[in-house]
Amino acid sequence: MQRFLPLIAATLAIGFASAALAQAPKPEEEIRYRQSALNVMGRSFGALWAMSQGKMPFNPQLAADSAAIVEMMSKLPWNSFGPGTDKGAPTKADTKIWSEMDKFKDKADKMQAEVRKLAQTAKSGDEAAIKAATGDTGKACKSCHDDYRLKEFRQ
Amino acid sequence: MQRFLPLIAATLAIGFASAALAQAPKPEEEIRYRQSALNVMGRSFGALWAMSQGKMPFNPQLAADSAAIVEMMSKLPWNSFGPGTDKGAPTKADTKIWSEMDKFKDKADKMQAEVRKLAQTAKSGDEAAIKAATGDTGKACKSCHDDYRLKEFRQ
Numbered sequence: 602m603q604r605f606l607p608l609i610a611a612t613l614a615i616g617f618a619s620a621a622l623a624q625a626p627k628p629e630e631e632i633r634y635r636q637s638a639l640n641v642m643g644r645s646f647g648a649l650w651a652m653s654q655g656k657m658p659f660n661p662q663l664a665a666d667s668a669a670i671v672e673m674m675s676k677l678p679w680n681s682f683g684p685g686t687d688k689g690a691p692t693k694a695d696t697k698i699w700s701e702m703d704k705f706k707d708k709a710d711k712m713q714a715e716v717r718k719l720a721q722t723a724k725s726g727d728e729a730a731i732k733a734a735t736g737d738t739g740k741a742c743k744s745c746h747d748d749y750r751l752k753e754f755r756q
Numbered sequence: 757m758q759r760f761l762p763l764i765a766a767t768l769a770i771g772f773a774s775a776a777l778a779q780a781p782k783p784e785e786e787i788r789y790r791q792s793a794l795n796v797m798g799r800s801f802g803a804l805w806a807m808s809q810g811k812m813p814f815n816p817q818l819a820a821d822s823a824a825i826v827e828m829m830s831k832l833p834w835n836s837f838g839p840g841t842d843k844g845a846p847t848k849a850d851t852k853i854w855s856e857m858d859k860f861k862d863k864a865d866k867m868q869a870e871v872r873k874l875a876q877t878a879k880s881g882d883e884a885a886i887k888a889a890t891g892d893t894g895k896a897c898k899s900c901h902d903d904y905r906l907k908e909f910r911q
Contacts (some may be wrong), residue, residue, distance in 0.1 A: 633795060634795060634796070634799055636792070637791070637792035637793070637795040637796050638792075638796055640788060640789060640792040641789070641792050641793050641796060641829070641832065644789055669828070670828060670832075673824070673825060673828055674796070677796065677825075
């Protein structure tokens with residue numbers, strides 16, 4: 602059952618203090634994990650975005666389900682940008698992240714705040730409000746991507 | 757905002773019928789998506805597993821948070837094993853999946869049933885029950901991995 606390791610990685614993923622634990626995830630595992638969470642988040646946000654742009658029929662259940670996924674995923678990547686995780690696998694994370702960590706975390710916090718509003722709004726089924734909250738969230742995503750996500754993978 | 761595409765992919769991810777929609781995700785996007793969901797699931801399950809094995813102190817909040825992530829992720833990968841997604845990017849998915857789809861889906865369903873029990877149990881904070889449900893879920897994961905997950909990536 603070694604396949605379920607790395608064990609300790611899981612603790613970081615949800616913000617549990619791991620100082621007392623011996624085994625930290627490897628940089629390539631952290632890179633893969635944050636990419637995974639952001640990929641899952643991006644697909645569900647894609648549905649919300651398509652609905653907000655009229656490219657897909659508005660579906661309140663789909664909106665609520667998608668926003669719940671986005672909300673859960675929005676919490677996960679940030680602890681995987683720790684020291685030493687700036688390289689180790691192909692990544693689009695700009696190295697500026699590690700020299701501007703406070704600014705980066707601030708943008709991540711702002712995105713999460715918008716996502717919380719979006720997820721709350723999505724439960725209401727109010728189409729106009731959901732579309733507006735999707736736009737606000739998209740802006741928060743874009744603000745961080747513009748500053749900290751490279752267009753191409755680097756090593 | 758094209759970065760939030762593929763839009764349609766999101767609909768598949770949560771089981772929304774997409775027949776009326778023009779753009780399907782590419783095989784490599786499906787492969788990456790299912791890997792992402794399973795990776796996020798695996799990390800949170802790793803925490804539950806470590807606690808169940810006494811390799812990490814039992815923490816009821818961590819258990820409940822982890823199980824909630826595992827439950828949400830457990831629903832997402834299966835629609836991304838559609839026709840034509842057996843190749844297109846490095847994958848550990850055995851090609852048997854596509855010739856034994858009913859058996860594969862059956863195992864996926866069984867895993868999801870165990871995960872639902874685990875997530876429900878995890879809310880109780882009952883250490884022994886959570887550890888037992890973690891074991892049952894681990895067996896369901898392993899049963900599918902043994903049959904359908906290769907040890908190495910293939911193209």
